[in-house]
Amino acid sequence: MTLQRPIARAGSRSVKRALGVQAALEWAFRIEQAQLELPLPPDVTEEGFGFGLEYVLLQRAVLGCKIDGGQHKIGGYTHEDAEAIAATVAGIPDSLGGKRMAIRVAELARSGLTPDWMPGAIPRCVPTIVKQNQHGTHAGTIVVGTERVRVRGLGDRAKWKTFDILACPVTFSPHPHQIEAARRGYDDWCQALGWVREGLIAGGMLRDVVLTAAMPKALPWKESR
Template sequence: MTMHRPIIARSTRTRRALGVQAVLEWAFRIEKARLELPPPKDASGESFGFGLEYVLLQRAALGCRVDGGQHKIGSYTHPDAEVIAATLAGMPDSLGGKRMAIHVAELARAGLTPDWMPGEVPRCVPVETKRNQHGERATTVVVGTERVLTRGKWRTVEVLACPVTWRPHPEQIAAARRGYEQWWQALDWVREGLVAGSMLREVEVTGVMPGRKPWDR
């Protein structure tokens, strides 16, 4: 029986198992992959968006497999990182399109997770405060006048009020958490695309995902 050693060697090679967030950070932060976005629609309205076909062509254009390591050599970018970047570039408009792809890439390049304002709760606070020798006090404003009887005489006195606001505003917190959820959905789409495409040679994308709604814990 003939032994096909090259095939056996490729099939038994250990791949790095990473969650999608770690995969993106490796591609953009370590390998310095570039996000090549599709051009805008042409005059006829036809879109030139990236799909899996484009990623396959990119993979073919990269040629033979080159082993990557912990350190980059010159401007070399690992082929798997190129595939990851090309997949992200195909972000559909329903998930934010180009803007979301750029946002995801920038966060990955910085090794950051979107700020969903953990621990923040709206607090009612004065709009403005002032400090003097007696300490810090809320600023008041005149909102009207009233006639009051004082020591047998009617006097006109000012009615003062302290303008207040919510900090952080509830909508500010809600917007931050909507942004986090949109980022999460984008990562899930990238994860599904990379798994379905089966084009990564040295990286295996696992099902590990960031918490979907960490504020509900």
Template sequence: MKHDRSLQSSAGRIGSSRPKRSMSVQQALEWAFRVEHAQLELPEPPEPERELGFGFGLEYVLLQRAILGCKVDGGQYKLGSYTHEDAEVIAATVAGIPDSLGGKRMAIRVAELARAGLTPDWMPGAVPRCVPVEVKRNQHGERATTIVVGTERVLSRGKWRTVEVLACPVTFSPHSHQIDAARRDYDAWWKALTWTKDGLIAGHMLREIELSQKLPAAAPWSRFCKTVVRR
């Protein structure tokens, strides 16, 4: 009887599954590309779809998952190092970002940011300011560069004299277009992360990682603007 109980206990331990690691999608991406060094593979679509510019959807990712599931040990070997199977699945999902969300270009962007452990710079606190185009510095300090924009006749000490009219060329820095572009870039990245998270969760494609619903802040500049207004 003792022998039987020992076998049952041992079998229970062998059959028990390890608890999954909980991560946000951004954490999972950084783990896959930065820690596991997963590679982003962007295969060419079939000829008819290549001409129409179609991207890869979750169907391709599920196919990749099925291929990976056939491996005995999971994961892949690259340059003598082992890449975790879940990391490969995450990379395959990123590679499948559809054209409507930026396609291959966005996939590369997402992977590069994850590999560097960065979030797109949405230029927090940036406000266009009017500044001189050029500033000269000498021992007396800084002085905005001026240019001659015309001449005028003026009466000075009983004589008419011709004097130059000077102006200081100015610009806006950062320009509102720069700020808008940075925030569009962040928003596009955020939507790509949302698609990646939803696809991985819906497809039940990860074996040792459980993705949470947590995402980076959506349009964080709107919250920043409200704080400034309240002050």
């Protein structure tokens, strides 16, 4: 995804820019280098920590005033819209993955990546043991039992011989559970982005960014079929 040009700084001639939620997240975390400030654990009091960024942003929205912007980015100013986006990500509810999902959303945005839903993955039956010799590569076998067989003979000459029963152990690669987990993770990420988008719009905290309806493709593996 191509990142948008930098958004005008607070105090300059403001030009609102329309971004989808994924592009807005990448702008906030990659370009502005906003930091994720997660809520404190329930057993830790906020005494001595001051007000959190999310609290300040909410108060700003209520009062209709602006803040000076944080100094998280070394040697520069972090746009207040980027801080609002980061604060909203930090508030992803437990029903959508909570702190773990917030960290995942921020890391993917900072890297400019989309979760790998394993496009085109088809489980294939493959041997777990592969051997090579002068004739090439072939599946290996293991002994899973023995069998006694009576060998033909005349009269008392008939004999019993013991043979090994061989089997080729196989597995599925990629495993269906692996594909299912990857696609479930992508879907969870999409739902988290939808929650972030709705929260930012409902909170009315963005000054220079306008969120569009653009969203990552839902269930893209169904389209690929």
